[in-house]
Amino acid sequence: MPSCGHTERMNIKSVTSKYIDQEQWVAVLSWALLSSFCLYLLGQREQTPFFSPHWIIAAVFFVVFMVCFTIATREQPYKNEPWLRLSLVFVQLVAIFSLYYLIPYSVVAILMTICVAQLPYYTSIRNSVLISIPLSVPLWLIYQFGWGDSYAWVSAILFWAFNLFAIVTMGTRLRETEALERELAINRELRATQMLLEEASKQNERTRIARNIHDLIGHHLTALSINLQVASRKAGDDLKPTLEKSQSITKLLLSDVREAVSDLRDSAVLDIEKALQSLAYRSADKQVEVRCQKNLGIQAIDIAEAVLRISQEAVTNFLKHSNGNRQSISLSRQGNTLCLFIEDNGSTQHFKEGNGLTGMQERANDLGAELIVEAKSKGFNLQLTLEDNV
Incomplete structure (x- = not known):
């Protein structure tokens, strides 16, 4: 199929x-x-x-x-x-x-x-x-x-x-x-949204597991460590070495649990690449290419949604209004800075900002991001820059 x-x-x-x-x-x-x-x-x-x-x-x-x-x-x-x-x-x-x-x-x-x-x-x-x-x-x-x-x-x-x-x-x-x-445009948006929701569900599940491990296992290990400490004070000299060793193991296990929880929380990022790749498009006269930096994760769902929606709107505008035949979408990260760059090779003589670009600017403003739109004679460029502290 x-x-x-x-x-x-x-x-x-x-x-x-x-x-x-x-x-x-x-x-x-x-x-x-x-x-x-x-x-x-x-x-x-x-x-x-x-x-x-x-x-x-x-x-x-x-x-x-x-x-x-x-x-x-x-x-x-x-x-x-x-x-x-x-x-x-x-x-x-x-x-x-x-x-x-x-x-x-x-x-x-x-x-x-x-x-x-x-x-x-x-x-x-x-x-x-x-x-x-x-x-x-x-x-x-x-x-x-x-x-x-x-x-x-x-x-x-x-x-x-x-x-x-x-x-x-x-x-x-x-x-x-x-x-x-x-219908095809709606299908593209639905596929991208579905993939983003799947990633958001995975992120929520990892966060829930990390919280449960921290709240349940971490709590019980802390209580066990305290009880072992109390027992070692009351125990005789022959049991103290064993209790102290058990307490040391308990502290080591508690440290491992905290490290595992931190790893789970750190890995609870959204893989937006699949969602963006669903916007790729190819027909006899138009082509949309998507390039996404490998292992690029976004932790905040609102940032991921803004990147996806702005990309969707850019693709829609290109397919409906541009006289170019190629558009490229590129998402990359430099440190904590995300950069979304979209360009096409359509010529623009009379540029007028419509509802689509207004919506993009509103999304960028809500995130405190910078959105730069350039309409050139030999191309149309859009750049979104924002901070994402992963």
Whole structure:
């Protein structure tokens, strides 16, 4: 059976390959068939033979549309999100309207269906439907009055219905994908929290055992030592050596018990490495690496929880908002100082502190820790430094 992390990577990969890649390939296939059909029929016309200026301009607009569509639907983020993609969508619309004027066949409106299917990525389904209405009007006007097609209004209504279907289908798929991503994010957090709770339970159990040993065995050994001391004073000369030896052994045993209790208390630290490693992530376009210093223990549960929650929030922000493809989380100790360093290679031009970073700062303030956030043009860095007297 695959591990949870492996299952998560498989789910993300299946979503990418099942929806994004297939959508693009279907769009490319539709474009290829449509453009070949239209350009062939256009070249058969006496007014627009093959490789005439009219024919070449139409071919150029077909190519422009597909180039812009391919760039606009790239999975990896761009620096200027979402304005670059919206600009490319606008260019696609210009290419479509131009083809309406150049191609006398209303099937060109198939490109509009491909184009409006991108709208749910940028706005709601309701807004996408409203936008699709005026986008369907040029098809009627151009073919009705430009090409003399008396049934152009029928084509406009039918293609608008196709556009509605594409918008609703895409919007539904996007909601399903977002729900899956939220579920995977929750699973990551639950696994990390579960591991932290397991470590906290182990810590509590070690502390309980140490307390019981100290309170019970230590108490009885102390009482035994006192009784042996009293007995040696009252005993005859023949028993004193034996009682003194017994008392010496009792003191030695009491010292060993105290040392064992101290060792148990000192070892009652949280192993946070497993919890942090559960945040590691790998998909086709993003990767989260976790590095944790070996034998690094944290004694205070509130410190361990703060380190884990800040790391979780950083991973969530990276997966949702960063246009980078790699993030690293590093936790190390120098003496009593813990240092959590998180960085990614995404470019940041307009940085605005949101609820996630505000929550990180609040957690750091509660612990008296220092949190430094740096948004650079070639990366985003976060450093948490705090004292942990293990």
